[in-house]
Amino acid sequence: MAQNFLKTTCYGLEKTFQELVPYFFILTIGLAPLLMSCGSDDPSGDTSLTRIEIASSNGDLIDLNQTTTLTVNGFDQSNQAININSTLEWSANNTNVTVDQNGVVTGQSVGMSTITATTQGISATFDIEVWDSSQPRTEIYVSDAGINSGPPYQILRFNENGQNPRVFTNEQLSWPQDIIFLEEQGVVLISNLNSGRINRHNVNTGEFIDFFASGISGPTRMKIGPDNLLYVLQWRGNGRVLRYELDGTKVADFSTDGVNQSIGLDWDTDGNLYVSSFNNGAAGFVRKFDPDGNDMGNFIAAGLQGPTDIWFSENGDLWVNDWSGGAIRRFNTSGGLIGNVATGLSNPEGIDFLPNGNFLIGNGGTSSVRMYSSTGSFIGDFIQARSGNLSTPNAVRVRTIN
Numbered sequence: 001m002a003q004n005f006l007k008t009t010c011y012g013l014e015k016t017f018q019e020l021v022p023y024f025f026i027l028t029i030g031l032a033p034l035l036m037s038c039g040s041d042d043p044s045g046d047t048s049l050t051r052i053e054i055a056s057s058n059g060d061l062i063d064l065n066q067t068t069t070l071t072v073n074g075f076d077q078s079n080q081a082i083n084i085n086s087t088l089e090w091s092a093n094n095t096n097v098t099v100d101q102n103g104v105v106t107g108q109s110v111g112m113s114t115i116t117a118t119t120q121g122i123s124a125t126f127d128i129e130v131w132d133s134s135q136p137r138t139e140i141y142v143s144d145a146g147i148n149s150g151p152p153y154q155i156l157r158f159n160e161n162g163q164n165p166r167v168f169t170n171e172q173l174s175w176p177q178d179i180i181f182l183e184e185q186g187v188v189l190i191s192n193l194n195s196g197r198i199n200r201h202n203v204n205t206g207e208f209i210d211f212f213a214s215g216i217s218g219p220t221r222m223k224i225g226p227d228n229l230l231y232v233l234q235w236r237g238n239g240r241v242l243r244y245e246l247d248g249t250k251v252a253d254f255s256t257d258g259v260n261q262s263i264g265l266d267w268d269t270d271g272n273l274y275v276s277s278f279n280n281g282a283a284g285f286v287r288k289f290d291p292d293g294n295d296m297g298n299f300i301a302a303g304l305q306g307p308t309d310i311w312f313s314e315n316g317d318l319w320v321n322d323w324s325g326g327a328i329r330r331f332n333t334s335g336g337l338i339g340n341v342a343t344g345l346s347n348p349e350g351i352d353f354l355p356n357g358n359f360l361i362g363n364g365g366t367s368s369v370r371m372y373s374s375t376g377s378f379i380g381d382f383i384q385a386r387s388g389n390l391s392t393p394n395a396v397r398v399r400t401i402n
Helices: 002-020 027-038
Strands: 051-056 061-063 067-075 089-092 097-099 104-107 111-119 122-131 137-144 154-158 166-169 176-182 187-192 197-202 208-213 219-224 230-234 242-244 262-267 273-277 285-289 295-300 307-312 318-322 327-331 337-342 348-353 359-363 368-372 378-383 393-401
Touching (some): 051 111, 051 122, 061 104, 067 111, 067 122, 089 097, 137 378, 154 176, 187 219, 197 219, 219 262, 230 262, 273 307, 295 318, 359 378
Parallel strands (some): 061 122, 176 219, 348 393
Antiparallel strands (some): 067 104, 137 154, 154 166, 187 197, 285 295, 307 318, 327 337, 368 378
């Protein structure tokens, strides 16, 4: 450590000397002996290595029997990148993978592994998951709206048990809202309220590809409609329901009348579209549109404070996440309040169903995702509070891969 400090000090003196000579030649008399004793070694050599990081050529997920190559980057005491000239030693904490001394990792069995790289007594670790793409599986994705609607933003991926959180993507996100998988295209769409854009990402790696759509006044919820078009709600602007072909081509707006702060949508069995309005979290409502986009007025005008996601049950009742009211409420086919399905929630938003019929709700106030039975009985936290540094769950999406 003392040697590194001396090298750094000497290097700084040499630089100072070089800069000052043209203007203060007399300083060379005093500085020259010190510089001669120091030498001119650049401290950005391998002896100044203080930290290393591991990077992967193919993300932190590999298929069974496939490989990925890990590399190591070195940093000095000033956090500047430097070359590593010494030998690296690689190891894995279990038999789910093998890793050779060139950093090539090969998947052996499904599960998680931690890879360690060591050089000069300095180590770094890298968590990697092995999966079998030939086998059906279920994954859970959660959009994290950040802290008080501010960054950091991320889309998290969890396994079928709500464990092993991983950052699916944090690229080009700005208050991320909904998540839609287009499996046949190999892409996932993510709406961003602040940027007015819908992103297109790689369905497996999460890598940002391009913008599916732009110029939207605060896109919130998205859902594929009966006509196989993508319906998009707007938080700001005229509040009209937008429609897109699944390749991103915009078609005519569905509605001519808008819904302010619209943030939830679903269709009944007759093809009528229902859109919820948060309405400043005080007097929310749900508007009804016929299959042609004609405004049918408020379907629910009372009994809600700040509704977010809405969905129809099999018997035709409309269930509503009341964000401000901390409850899931149920309404009959005439829009009358039946009662509360569940209470005691804190800022509920995001809904999707597991293959067994249980459903998941994002609970923003506790930074967790709750699980309920198909009848609305609370089972427990499916994703624990702050798992994966989850701050404010927004969309919750269950992805079943066959």
